[in-house]
Amino acid sequence: RYCAMLLFLTAGLGQLLQMYLLQTKRILVHRPYVTFISLEELDVFPGKYLTISKFLLYLNHETLSIAEDLVKLSSFVLKTMLPFWMAALTAFKQSRFADCMILLLPQLEVGLRLLFTTTNKCPNRLLTAESSALYTTFDEMLAKRLDNEEVNQLPAVLEEPAMASEFLWDFLSHQEGPRIRDRLSHGEIDLEAFPREVANQLVAFAITLLCRFSDEDMCAFKEHVVIKPLMNCASCYRSRFHPISRLKKQVMVCMKSIHLWPELPTVPEEHVQMIKGLEGNAEASTLILMISEIISQLQQYMPQNCYSSDDPINSVLTERLLIELCDMRICTLYSPRPVLELLVVLRKISTQCHQVSEQVIASTELRYEQWMNKTLRSRQRHNYLRMLNSIKLLSPVLRLILVLITLELVNVHLVCKKNPFDYQQYLKFLKSILQYTENLVTYTSPEKNKWDETMELTNKALIKIRKISDRKLMLMQL
Template sequence: MEALNISSTKSFISAKVHQLICEIGSATVSQEEEEMLLKMCLDEDGYLQWGYLETVVFHGIDITADANKFEELVRRLAPVCQAVHSHVASLSMEEFKLRYYEQLQWTGMAEVFIESLEAVRSNVSVGNSVCLMLLTAALERSLGDIFLTRNSPCPSMLKDLLSTEELRDIFGCFVVFCLRVLIGPPTSLNLRNIVWHGFAAPQEISVRYSSFLLVLTASLGVIVGKKIPGGIVPHRQPLSFPQICELQHSLPDFTDTELDVISNLFSNSICIAKVMLPYWDAAVQYYREERYGICVVLLLTQLEQSLRQVFASANGCPHCVLTAESTILFTTFDEMMCPALPDDTDNLLVQRVGMSFMEMLLDLLEHQEGPRLRDHISHGEIDILNISKDIANYVLLVSSVLCVCVGPRKDVCSSKGSVILDKLMCLSTSYTSVFHPLSRLKSELTDYIARLTSWIDLSHPSHHALEHIPWCTYTEENFMTSSVYSSAHLMLAGSANEQNISELIRCLNAFSDVDSLQSFCKECKLQTLFRPRSELEVVALLRRIVRECRVVVTNVAKTATDRYQQWCEKNLRSRQRNNYARLLNK
């Protein structure tokens, strides 16, 4: 296990990608050339002149044959992006809205694009990265909505979406070609993945691309108005996260003092590179300002970045995970949370951060019944501007626990407000999964037992008022003479010895022995990390059984309640009274 030493690292982008984005993609032109480009590439309303871009800027480029020659494509596009940025920078916020807001409406998220521009114009050093994250997520979601107007299943990956015939048919081949240069495959500028996977340091990517994408998105709105009847695009509803309520008992509501302690923890964490620290500081500040969506966006991307460093250190593979490579898949949460590496050796990240923290990560990011927050938010499936404080608390908690698990550069546990540090350290060793299938089975079984127990409190006539067998518990004596004994004897294949009978009696006494069963479910410690597939298949079957049992219990309770009400009102016919009595006999 290698030492974790990233304090002096200045960039986490590989040399080839850095050259494409930060050198070729950041080349400047003279003011005269910029003004000439601006006159030619934007029309009088400020929208992109696609014809000029295709015939002049990309003259001689075959967008079919040369679509993967991204160095040359970026070299030609970068000056245009610079000119467009100068145009956007010259507009006030009101002027920008007046000119572009209406044509951003096709996305269904115009406010997100306005928020992204406000972020890039703020005095925060991470503003450009925030802008790129917000607008790429919103743009991806909007392009998916457009794609769905053709009644085809939408690809889950942006690079696949940009390769579809449906988008080329709606926007035109050249427009989609430009999108692929900016946010397409790993060999392109790949701006979306670079920022969303936490590779770009603050101000490492030129602000020109934020401005260009904003104008490009508005220019797409012009095309949508011509291609879609009325320019109205049906939009999918944003996701919500009711699962978060199941975690509220463990989510602190951070005070200003505790936020100071957490900021200090971030500043002294050995898993946070100094060059990335502005992201963490900004996340805490956005939390203080109650702008929880941006706080969550920043924390999730930097949680992945920092965890990648710990993963590299634990497994001794900095050569393949510390930077974003254009020709190979870089390491993401999915790979880091696998039990084994691609060569089938054990993933030593678990040893470094502990099983409890891995459970927290899987609950937050991976388990199908959890929020899977990173995937949903990065693909624009969430209303970022209205993310709740509970979600921000959850992500801030997990991010803080990582720093506690890996350890600070110096002792910060003696600082004021260490109560919150004690809580974080406790969670780092005691957290149990909430959203793993085994945990869900335990929760559903507990709920089923509670519903079953509620039967004893159902109102019913006395056995004198309506002839039925009084409710009682079984003893060995009355069990041996009961109607279920013969069935039990048959079930036990003739081996109904004393131990078997005692066990059956305990199971049949549902009302008298339920406390111990509930206690067992509550105290049962489950091993949920990296369980075998065969076990999960059994768990899935058991959950189906428990769900069906819950349906039966609920239906019986409802029927018994309805029949009792009818009995009290003397509305039961003779046959219904007999059926009611038989129900109570059971």
């Protein structure tokens, strides 16, 4: 009865809107559809684990048949909701992926609400939808604390390392994640083109919850050849869309970009030294020495196999160091405000470093082509050679900054130990580094092309970094 009323109400509102548009001769433009990009980032449960044949890339009929059996046995499913679960699985089989998600997401919410109310001993919250009572939603169920400030027990029930909580935050809540629930409910997704890859992940995740929460002995299901890999993938899940995870990815993308510099085409070395050779440039030598000293100071905070005292700014070792640091597990659930503020600044620094690298690559390739074609004027030739000199120094500087922000990222939660004054001083330092990288972006742009000025900026930035390091104010030094 209520559903029929809502359908008629919606249709009636549609007619009224259509009449209004005709009368006013206006056009109602639908909000643009969201396009899911980088679907490989959503690949939590890889296809090769989901089918025996390894040729099918998605959940096959055998897996879905087992899922149907699990639905009937799992305590995660309210018996009154059983038809909706079966309809969701049927929709997936029929390649109606948007329909599957529209049916499945509310059932995941109901199942988690059942766990939430049971573990937090508030059974009255299971079905509340009255005007005087808050309806228990995903956001509240995933929160650290309840309304009464008591600790929410649901994340603990979902196991360490809180795989279910992290997965749900990633797919439903984090701003840079797919936010499937929001976008479906707001009409931002083309239902006819809903990606199978996304539906595949949510159904696979639902299967793991069905397995884990049951009154029956589920060992036979958990050990099944098509279910066990799902459970293994879920148990080692790491957040992909939390700002910490996004910063890790940014750092590695930036490092790969800088790693391309030695392969860039350049004019012969003797042409460079005719203008201002690196060996003859006392300022550049001083800056290289300062970088080496800073890295040597930070050596004790690095994995031992990623540092060489003979060549502290070695690019291969730097890449190995960043890979190892980014592979370290960092808590992402319930990050406090100071941590999130810090991550915003660190991510901006990383973004600017990447922009500098991309500009250097583009400028170097363009100027080399112009040099070889002899289309550069005298002043442009001199500026090009100064650029080649400058980027020899910019490479170790940018790598130093990436190492710094990654070491700080690994220790990011220690920022909560700083008193308010020290925290503000530390934030001020990071913002000065951000300002330096922003200026680098400006000076290395094709419009400015001020390569000598980058040396002056770099000198000031390195002095600040060394001063903070000497005072042991970095997080890694706490």
